[in-house]
Amino acid sequence: MALHWKLVIDAADPHRQAVFWAEALGYVVEDNSALIERLLGYGAISEDLLTEFEGRRAWRDLVAVRHPDDPFDAETGTGLGRRILFQRVPEPKTVKNRLHLDLHGAPGEREAEVRRLEALGATLVRHVKEPGGEWSVLTDPEGNEFCVQ
Numbered sequence: 035m036a037l038h039w040k041l042v043i044d045a046a047d048p049h050r051q052a053v054f055w056a057e058a059l060g061y062v063v064e065d066n067s068a069l070i071e072r073l074l075g076y077g078a079i080s081e082d083l084l085t086e087f088e089g090r091r092a093w094r095d096l097v098a099v100r101h102p103d104d105p106f107d108a109e110t111g112t113g114l115g116r117r118i119l120f121q122r123v124p125e126p127k128t129v130k131n132r133l134h135l136d137l138h139g140a141p142g143e144r145e146a147e148v149r150r151l152e153a154l155g156a157t158l159v160r161h162v163k164e165p166g167g168e169w170s171v172l173t174d175p176e177g178n179e180f181c182v183q
Contacts, residue, residue: 048120095122
């Protein structure tokens, strides 16, 4: 049985995606700078693996967001609960997602939530109204679909 899990999303620009999704979900971007500094001090990693992000050293090709109320390892900055990891990949997104997030706003606030997400960089694709419910389909800054209920 798995002890815990994280959702991993391929991205062209993982840091931009992390900022969008942290804002969208009320999550925080993980700070791995203490781990990075320690590994640099040991000579275990090189500078070419790193970038500057939000005023600190960060992994160039990986960044995660975590729920602010969940535990995290203070020595590494790694979340121990609800997390999404964005990893850089060379190929662009080409087809519809096989997995997506559904965001549930407060009752009666779907349209306001859609406007908030558009201001963060999301794009509204369409509104859906069916006998089973009503929702909006959006894409994040890299074109990944998600829904707002």
